[in-house]
Amino acid sequence: MNTNYYIELEKKFGANNYHPLDVVIEKAEGVWFWDVEGNKYMDALASYSAVNQGHCHPKLIKTFVEQASKVTLTSRAFRNKQLPLLYKKLYEITKMEMFLLMNSGAEAVETAIKAARKWGYDIKGVKNNKAEIIVCANNFHGRTTTIISFSTEEEYRRGFGPFTPGFKIIEFNDIEQLEKAINENTVAFLVEPIQAEAGVYVPFHGYLKKAEEICKKNNVLFMLDEIQTGLGRTGKLFAHYYEDVNPDVIIIGKALSGGFYPVSAVLAKREVLEVFEPGTHGSTFGGNPLGCAVAQTALDVLIEENLIENSYKLGNYFKEELLKLHSSKVKEIRGKGLLIGIELFEKARPICEKLKNLGLLCKDTHGNIIRFTPPLVISKDEIDWALEKISSVLKD
């Protein structure tokens, strides 16, 4: 069966909410994909940073198969041994005090929103149903009805109202607006340390620190969505490690699963997650033993294989080499570690199509931006290989 067979089948039955490149993947290893016709491609997207550990990592396969043959799901009606072991590892690595496991990133964001609201009523003393959360324009926090309620992307919202109230939108990278937006009902400021989905927008150095200070001064929770920027992507364990900040809540997902099995988590100070009592929140699959076993190994791989340092080093190298191309097609190159955005003066999709034909798979975002986020296991030779392809399509 060839590529077209699968594409036609997908078009016939699948909801049309995606616009994928027309390549049908059959298997993968490390940074490489093979399609159904045996063509080989480099994956320069890493499933939006969910596969930081590289595809089909042997240690993750081992954990996955071993745990799957023991027990996969208990629900939280009973206890399983992998959940507390994951808590312990998360504590050792992040030093956050309490954890709540979910599945997708959006669910973890929803969980953080609920925690912040309840903290507002129970601890801060905000009047019932008055809680406000401040968010930033061009944010991306997921696709649930509540989360799109505070998106500024028309495409994400059109046709999906009515929306959830209780959110105030300010400009990203603007401290003055944050200060002005806070009032006695503000319970949290929810922000991405780098706006990845929006097109890899890096705020000025000191933005997070100033935002944190304002939050602390006003008794407002400082909540970072590190679902895409976290777990080594930007060259540090968390993108906020570039600044000396101490968030009240960190939300992670994506690479916590190593691409194997959806796992997300809210990491927080005790005071925040303590507001949940039995019955107030839950998820059938959240905290399941298979996901928790996979997440422990996914974290081990990041650290044991120095993937965070590799992201830092090769990310810097990649960016420097891209700058050296001096292509007149390129408006700006942005990012940290292996989270790199190339903003073009022209449409990015045709460039991504050309790169696909050269064996390099990456994704356009917002029309004229290409995002390069390869698995963090990538080597310098592989980066050089990618640079050669990129240089050939960006040539004038």
Ligand SMILES: *Cc1c(COP(=O)(O)O)cnc(C)c1O
């Ligand atoms: C991907 C992403 C999410 C949503 O995660 P899902 O697993 O797709 O629900 C939320 N926030 C950020 C910053 C993301 O990159």
